[in-house]
Amino acid sequence: MIRRIKLKKGLDLRLQGQASLAASTLPAEGIYSVMPDDFNGFSPRPVVKEGDSVKAGEPLFVSKDCPELKVVSPVSGKVEGVVRGERRKLLSINVEADGQQEHKTFSTTATTADQIKALLLEAGLFAFIRQRPFDIVANPQDTPKGIFVTAFSKMPLAQDFSFALKGEEEHLQAGIKALAAIAKVSVGIAPEQEELLSPLLADADVYVISGPNPAGNVGVHINHIDPVNKGEVVWTLSAEEVVFIGRLMKHGKVDLTRTIAVAGAEVKQPAYVKTLIGAPISALLKDNLHREEHIRIINGNPLVGTKTSMDGHLSARATELTVIPEGDDRDEILGWIMPRLSDFSTNRSYFSWLQGRKKEYNLDARIKGGERHMIMSGEYDRYLPMDIYAGYLIKAILTADLDRMEALGIYEVAPEDFAVAEFADSSKLELQRIVRQGLDLLRKEG
Numbered sequence: 001m002i003r004r005i006k007l008k009k010g011l012d013l014r015l016q017g018q019a020s021l022a023a024s025t026l027p028a029e030g031i032y033s034v035m036p037d038d039f040n041g042f043s044p045r046p047v048v049k050e051g052d053s054v055k056a057g058e059p060l061f062v063s064k065d066c067p068e069l070k071v072v073s074p075v076s077g078k079v080e081g082v083v084r085g086e087r088r089k090l091l092s093i094n095v096e097a098d099g100q101q102e103h104k105t106f107s108t109t110a111t112t113a114d115q116i117k118a119l120l121l122e123a124g125l126f127a128f129i130r131q132r133p134f135d136i137v138a139n140p141q142d143t144p145k146g147i148f149v150t151a152f153s154k155m156p157l158a159q160d161f162s163f164a165l166k167g168e169e170e171h172l173q174a175g176i177k178a179l180a181a182i183a184k185v186s187v188g189i190a191p192e193q194e195e196l197l198s199p200l201l202a203d204a205d206v207y208v209i210s211g212p213n214p215a216g217n218v219g220v221h222i223n224h225i226d227p228v229n230k231g232e233v234v235w236t237l238s239a240e241e242v243v244f245i246g247r248l249m250k251h252g253k254v255d256l257t258r259t260i261a262v263a264g265a266e267v268k269q270p271a272y273v274k275t276l277i278g279a280p281i282s283a284l285l286k287d288n289l290h291r292e293e294h295i296r297i298i299n300g301n302p303l304v305g306t307k308t309s310m311d312g313h314l315s316a317r318a319t320e321l322t323v324i325p326e327g328d329d330r331d332e333i334l335g336w337i338m339p340r341l342s343d344f345s346t347n348r349s350y351f352s353w354l355q356g357r358k359k360e361y362n363l364d365a366r367i368k369g370g371e372r373h374m375i376m377s378g379e380y381d382r383y384l385p386m387d388i389y390a391g392y393l394i395k396a397i398l399t400a401d402l403d404r405m406e407a408l409g410i411y412e413v414a415p416e417d418f419a420v421a422e423f424a425d426s427s428k429l430e431l432q433r434i435v436r437q438g439l440d441l442l443r444k445e446g
Helices: 113-123 169-180 191-200 218-225 239-251 351-355 390-398 402-407 415-424 431-444
Strands: 002-006 023-025 031-034 044-046 059-063 070-072 077-084 090-097 130-132 147-150 185-189 205-210 234-238 257-263 271-276 295-299 306-308 320-325
Touching (some): 002 218, 113 239, 147 169, 147 239, 169 191, 185 191, 185 218, 191 205, 205 218, 218 234, 218 415, 390 431, 402 431
Parallel strands (some): 002 205, 023 271, 185 205, 257 320
Antiparallel strands (some): 031 090, 044 059, 059 070, 130 234, 295 320
16 A cells, blocks of 8 residues: 655755766775764674775674674675774775675575564675664664665755666665565655566555755655654664665675766766775766865765765765765855855745746755754744644753653654754854754763
C-alpha cells in the first residue's frame, strides 16, 4: 500500500552546476581514507597498524564501547598511516590501494533478524545505520520500533538516486528484505520515483512525499509517519546504504561503491562518478575545475556538507562532492543596497525573484553579516515541516534546559533538519552546530 504526504513548509534553492546524468568510474588507485568523524557517536579503537595488509571488508577500527561494531576498509592494500590529532584522537586510517581489490567473503545464508544483524556487524555495514534519538550510529543491542529509509533529497545539487540506482535494483530489493526481517521498514520516495521504485519495495511501507526542501529528510518522514517518543528508538539509512546491504546479502562481499554527484558552479563538467568511499578528492576533481583558488570544496551538498580540500578524502556518508565560489575575492560597491538580479533572497529583497522559481543561482560561501540576536518571529518554523516549535527548541538548547529540550521534540531531530532554516536565518546562527551540541549534551546526561 502506498501512502501520500504533502508538505508545504520549506524552501527549494536551485544552484548552478547540477550534475548531468552521465557517469564515469574512478579506478581504485591511490590513498583511501576512512574517518571516524563520519560515524557520529562512535568511539574508535584502531585494530590495524601502519604496514598491515588488508582486504576490502576487513576492519580498520572498532568501537571501544561495543567491540563487535566495526568500520571496514573499502579497498584492499596496505595501511599507509594511522593519523592522530590532539590528545591522540584518531582522525583517519589511510589505506594505499593495491589495484587488485581482493574481498573478504561472508556467508549469505542469514535469514533471521539475529543472523542478519550479526552479519551486518561482522561486515562493518551496521556502522552505516543511524538511530533517532541523537542521530548517532545505532546500538546493535536496541530493538527499533521501525527502520526508515529515504530515497531522495531536495537539497541543492543533491544526488539523483533514481539515476544512481541503475543496475542496482536487485541489490535494493535484497537490502530492504534483509532490513524487514529486523523491523518494519518505511521508505520515503518522491512523486517522480513512484513508477520506478514502488515495484522494488514490496517488503516495505512506501510513502510518496511531495513538497519543498527538506521534504527528503528522513527526520521529516519520521515526524509525519511515526514520531519518536522518549524511550523509543528508530533506525535510519539512505537508499544507497541499503544497496550496500543488498550487495552483501547477494554476493557475500562488502562493496562500498557510491555514485557521487560531482557538482557546483566551479566544476567544468558536473556529472556522476562511481567510486568507493574514502576516495581522494584530488582524483575526483582532477582537471575538472574552472580555478583552484577562491573556491569552497564541500563533502556533501552546500547546506549540510563539510568543508574539505584537494588533499582531503570523500566522506563515508557523502553522496555529493560540490564546489562553489568561496566569495573571498569579491569586492562589492554599496553592498546590500544594490538592486541585485543574480542573488537569492527568501523575502524578495532583490529583484531576482521576478525571474521565477526555476532560475539557478551562483551563490558563494559568504555569510553576508554577523551573528545577531534571535528574533522570535516564527522564521524557523516556516522552513521546518515538522510538528516542532523550532525557535523555542533552539533557545532551550542554548540555555541547556534538558527538560524543555525533551518536551519540544529534540528526540526526533538531527542537525540536517535545520539546514534550510539556517540558510534563511536572519540572525546568522549556526543552527546545525547548536542542534548537534544539544543532542550530544542530552546523550551525555543520559
